Amino acid sequence: MKNNSSYKHSNKSRKRNKKINRWIRVTIIVFIAVILSTVVLKSVDTMSLGTNKDTTVDNKDNVNVIRDDQKELAENNITINESDNVDNTSGNEEKLEDNQIVYLPLEADNNATDAREVQSRLTEWNYQREDNEKVAYLTFDDGPSEYVTDEILDVLKEKDVKATFFVLGSMVDKNDYAKKALKRIVKEGHAIGNHGYCHRYDVLYPGNVVNVDSFMADMKKSEDAMKEVLGDSFSTSVIRFPGGHGSWDTSAIDPVLQEKGYSYIDWNTLNGDAESQGLSSEQLLGRLKETVSDLEGNNDVIVVLMHDTDEKQSTAQYLSNAIDYLRSQGYEFKTLK
Ligand SMILES: [Zn+2]
Incomplete structure (x- = not known):
């Protein structure tokens, strides 16, 4: 019995142990399950919450990042610009060169005549001077041209002659060659007149009558284009009407120009480079001689109309002989300011 009871006892205790074991196992499983579920739930929660939070933060951060980027970009730009100014020697040289571009005012320019007097x-139609001195004003319209203006400037330099360029703003805007030529015109002591921007008769002179607003706006646009290249201090009060002042009804604009201090310059002689295409340099010289002698007895002062547009290579080629001819006739050369 003892055995039995002990068996019973041991059997009972085994059962109890089994129960305890099961309880422990269940507890452990539940515990693990709880922990696992908590961890899973938490991580899911953190994940989703985190995403939301992150999105919010990210959005804010993005904005800040973008702002910072912009700030940085702005700062970098400033830095780049500063380094351009300070470190880039070629830029400096260019700037120095540009700083040397000084457009002398009439009073400071020995080669210049007051354009109002010539106007x-x-x-x-009074070209006789009291002192009978002969003065020639060489003028070049419609440029600067990347093909012709430099050649003309070369001849003028070689002959030590100063001229007046009636510049078209649209040509200045055309390319860097034209801009460079414009700078060279000023650096080498020539004068600049304004020939407007568009050179369109239908816009400037509808029905052959000057439209004051269009005309003045066109002149300003052209001068602005030149200022872009020559600096804000540049200005010119000398203009040449596209087609010539004498070709249009200018009664409305004349008082405006006078009030604003502009002078307009037409011409009394020419080389014919706009009269027909492809004239040879000999023909151009012949036309110049013709128009100068047509004024015989009234030609102390001549204003010579010529063009430095892309197709006028022959004008560059004839120029040296033209200067020699005019010198032989007793002319000295001046500019208009
Ligand atoms: Zn013109």
Whole structure:
């Protein structure tokens, strides 16, 4: 019995142990399950929450990052610009060169004549000077041209002659060659007149009558294009009407120009480079001689119309001989300011 009871006892205790074991196992499983589920739930929770939070933060951060980028970019730009100014020697040289571009005012320019005086001579057809000195004003319209202006400047330099360029703003805007040529014109002591921007008769002179607003706006646009290249201090008060002042009804604009201090310059002689295409340099010289002698007895002051547009290579080629011819006739050369 003892055995039995002990068996019973041991049997009982085994059963109890089994129960305990099961309880422990269940507890452990439940515990693990709880822990696992908590961890899973938490991680899912953190994940989703985190995503949301991150999104919010990210959005804010993105904004900040973008702002910072912009700031940085702005700062970098400043740095780049500063380093351009300070470190880039070629840029410096260019800037120095540009700083040397000084467009002398009339009073400071020995080669220049007051354009107003020449304007009245031209409008009054009075080309005789009291002192009988002969003065030629070489003028070049419609440039600068990347093909012709430099050649013309070379000849003028070689002959030590100063001229007046009636510049078209649209040509200046055309390319870097034209801009370079414009700078060279000023650096080498020539004068600049304004020939407007568009050179369109239908816009400037509808029905052959000057439209004051269009005309003045066109002149300003052209001068602005030149300022872009020559600097804000540049200005010119000398203009040449596209097609010539004498070709249009200018009664409305004349008082405006006078009030604003502009002078307009037509011409009394020419080389014919706009009259027909492809004239040889000999023909151009012949035309110049013709127009100068046509004024015999009234030609102390001549204003010579020529063009430095892309197709006018022959004008560059004839120029040296033209200067020699005019010198042989007793002319000295001046500019208009
Ligand atoms: Zn023109």
